[in-house]
Amino acid sequence: MNYFLPSFFLVGLLLAVFYDTWLIAIGVGGLALLAYYSVKLLLPGSDTYQYIVSLVFGIFMAQFIYQMHGLFEMHFIAFIGSAILITYQNWKLQIPLALLVIVHHATFGYLQYIGYDKVYFTQLDYMTLQTFIIHGTLATVVFFIGGLWAWQLRRLNERQIELTYEMGRFQEEQLQQKALLRSNEELKKTNKELDGFVYSVSHDLRAPLSSMLGIVGLCEMGSPDAFMQKNITLLKSSIKKLDGFIIDILDYSRNSRLEIKRQEIHFNDLLTDISNNLKFMGADDQRKVDIRVAVRNGVAFHSDQSRLSIIFNNLVSNSIRYQNPEVPDPFVEICVEVSETAADILVRDNGIGIDKENHEKVFNMFYRVSNKSIGSGLGLYIVKEAVEKLNGAIKLKSQPGKGTEFSIRLPNLAN
Ligand code: ADP
Numbered sequence: 001m002n003y004f005l006p007s008f009f010l011v012g013l014l015l016a017v018f019y020d021t022w023l024i025a026i027g028v029g030g031l032a033l034l035a036y037y038s039v040k041l042l043l044p045g046s047d048t049y050q051y052i053v054s055l056v057f058g059i060f061m062a063q064f065i066y067q068m069h070g071l072f073e074m075h076f077i078a079f080i081g082s083a084i085l086i087t088y089q090n091w092k093l094q095i096p097l098a099l100l101v102i103v104h105h106a107t108f109g110y111l112q113y114i115g116y117d118k119v120y121f122t123q124l125d126y127m128t129l130q131t132f133i134i135h136g137t138l139a140t141v142v143f144f145i146g147g148l149w150a151w152q153l154r155r156l157n158e159r160q161i162e163l164t165y166e167m168g169r170f171q172e173e174q175l176q177q178k179a180l181l182r183s184n185e186e187l188k189k190t191n192k193e194l195d196g197f198v199y200s201v202s203h204d205l206r207a208p209l210s211s212m213l214g215i216v217g218l219c220e221m222g223s224p225d226a227f228m229q230k231n232i233t234l235l236k237s238s239i240k241k242l243d244g245f246i247i248d249i250l251d252y253s254r255n256s257r258l259e260i261k262r263q264e265i266h267f268n269d270l271l272t273d274i275s276n277n278l279k280f281m282g283a284d285d286q287r288k289v290d291i292r293v294a295v296r297n298g299v300a301f302h303s304d305q306s307r308l309s310i311i312f313n314n315l316v317s318n319s320i321r322y323q324n325p326e327v328p329d330p331f332v333e334i335c336v337e338v339s340e341t342a343a344d345i346l347v348r349d350n351g352i353g354i355d356k357e358n359h360e361k362v363f364n365m366f367y368r369v370s371n372k373s374i375g376s377g378l379g380l381y382i383v384k385e386a387v388e389k390l391n392g393a394i395k396l397k398s399q400p401g402k403g404t405e406f407s408i409r410l411p412n413l414a415n
Pocket residue numbers: 314318319322349351352353354362367368369370373374375376377378379380381404
């Protein structure tokens with residue numbers, strides 16, 4: 001606008017040289033420019049500014065037509081004004097321009113019609129109503145097309161901006177995802193390294209512990225002293241406890257590190273091994289717990305043997321450790337029922353039980369119900385992790401003084 005409107009003013013001066021219309025060129029052109037600059041200064045970037053620009057275009061058009069004594073060729077200024085307004089992409093800006101054209105034509109046409117000869121409106125003798133209507137319709141069509149163009153441009157622009165934003169967002173998301181993937185990979189690597197480290201350290205720790213146990217056993221045999229015997233028993237139980245802790249850590253590490261190894265599970269063999277191993281477990285002052293096994297397996301069951309072994313070992317050893325001294329016949333019952341799709345496992349005991357508020361917490365890492373608990377607090381956490389790794393689910397029912405029941409459902413990975 002800063003170039004167009006002053007050049008329009010100059011065109012007006014140029015026309016004045018040919019047509020001797022200085023007063024109009026300077027007066028009307030000057031006022032139009034003044035209106036333009038005032039609103040530009042006072043209301044920069046506002047809608048009013050744009051509407052005034054539209055009017056100023058109309059005024060210049062009228063001015064030129066007047067200066068050129070109504071030459072039709074000057075109508076192209078209307079096109080130029082309308083086209084330039086499209087820059088603002090606002091179809092409404094065509095309205096002031098169109099209104100001014102209509103008012104201008106009507107006023108001047110009327111003045112000419114009533115015989116006022118001081119205006120140069122058209123080179124026709126006078127403008128009939130029909131000519132006026134055709135003229136007005138053509139002008140409206142021109143401005144309508146200009147407005148439509150402005151509207152389309154705006155839509156396209158808005159869509160373009162939306163697309164740019166969408167692309168930006170998409171790129172940002174992709175970058176975030178990549179960063180997340182990278183940090184996930186790094187985390188996995190660190191975890192794997194840490195697991196490997198824990199595994200090898202724990203593994204290496206077990207060897208000196210078992211030789212310690214051997215030596216302590218020798219001392220036990222060679223020392224008749226009651227005081228020594230008592231201390232050696234304490235030492236043995238501490239070594240066993242430490243060994244149990246290390247086994248838990250190893251189990252945890254194995255479960256998180258190793259992929260699932262699918263194989264056919266023979267529950268009877270597996271449970272016989274486990275009960276043979278755990279038969280002599282428990283503190284010396286504890287009674288032997290009767291381990292009862294019932295397996296119903298009409299179909300082959302496939303799963304990960306080492307994880308199943310971790311699960312049973314932990315649950316059964318807990319039942320033995322947390323037996324109830326008040327009941328005469330401590331037992332742990334293991335029932336397995338296999339179907340085509342799953343194995344339903346129940347490990348039930350008549351031990352001390354767990355109160356309701358601890359039912360969820362016992363599965364937390366290092367959680368022990370009381371300080372009197374014997375283990376590391378890792379056992380049930382590992383059981384839950386292993387069950388989840390096998391895509392199974394575990395539930396606990398227990399009542400203090402009555403006993404505890406863990407029910408597990410594991411999918412049959414036969415297919
Ligand atoms: P811990 O190594 O201490 O046994 P677990 O994670 O195996 O750790 O068990 C968490 C706690 O849940 C134990 O400290 C114990 O108090 C309780 N608990 C687990 N199994 C039984 C059970 N069969 N009967 C009674 N209490 C149990």
